[in-house]
Amino acid sequence: MKTIYSILTAFLLVCNIAYAQGPEIEIPAMPKAFLIGEFESNYELLIQNYDQMLMSVCENDMEVAFEKWTNFLSEMEVYSNEVGFDLRGIKIWLNVFWNADGTIRHIAFYPKANSKNMQYEELSVFFEKFTQEFQMELPSDVKYSHYGSASFPTFYTFSAGEKE
Numbered sequence: 180m181k182t183i184y185s186i187l188t189a190f191l192l193v194c195n196i197a198y199a200q201g202p203e204i205e206i207p208a209m210p211k212a213f214l215i216g217e218f219e220s221n222y223e224l225l226i227q228n229y230d231q232m233l234m235s236v237c238e239n240d241m242e243v244a245f246e247k248w249t250n251f252l253s254e255m256e257v258y259s260n261e262v263g264f265d266l267r268g269i270k271i272w273l274n275v276f277w278n279a280d281g282t283i284r285h286i287a288f289y290p291k292a293n294s295k296n297m298q299y300e301e302l303s304v305f306f307e308k309f310t311q312e313f314q315m316e317l318p319s320d321v322k323y324s325h326y327g328s329a330s331f332p333t334f335y336t337f338s339a340g341e342k343e
Contacts, residue, residue: 212306214299215274215289225285226324229276233325236317247317248325251275252333254313259331264305266331268295274326281315284322291328 209221237244259266270291276284286306290299 209285210303210307211283211310212286212288212303214303215272215287222287225276225287226274229284229322229324231319231321231323233277233323236319236321236323244325247315248327249333251313251315252329252331255309255329256331256333258309258312259305262305262308264301268331269297269302270294270330271328272326273329274324276324277315277317277319277322279319279322281317281319283310283313283315286310 209218213222215222233247234241234244237247256266270293272289272291274287276286278284286309288299288302288306
């Protein structure tokens with residue numbers, strides 16, 4: 180299973196490098212949230228269009244990027260508690276695509292081998308609703324993305340740039 184994750188990660192890195200600074204490509208209509216492997220050609224177009232990474236939008240400051248990512252996950256967990264969707268035990272890879280204004284265009288995900296079993300259609304619906312509620316507090320002139328790991332519960336409690 181580690182081999183699959185390694186190959187997937189390498190593929191995403193190569194796509195980001197190969198298509199960096201490429202022209203804007205129109206992406207056909209697709210769901211806001213989907214399992215990696217579905218909509219494969221559209222997913223590749225997303226990767227091409229969202230060639231700026233969260234780290235670069237954070238001026239290559241790893242602490243700021245980590246804080247933004249963990250705050251994002253924490254906000255997702257807070258939202259899940261508000262709407263009664265249980266994320267506990269879910270361990271996934273996430274690829275999030277943000278518009279320049281911080282709104283989410285798409286969330287692609289893939290379960291880790293040690294994640295709890297669940298209906299991933301339900302997780303897609305949860306993510307779609309979350310995209311309507313969340314806006315990243317990160318001023319940017321460009322759209323950007325981040326590919327990372329998420330495990331719930333998060334145990335992070337960041338707010339307004341400071342750890343509580």
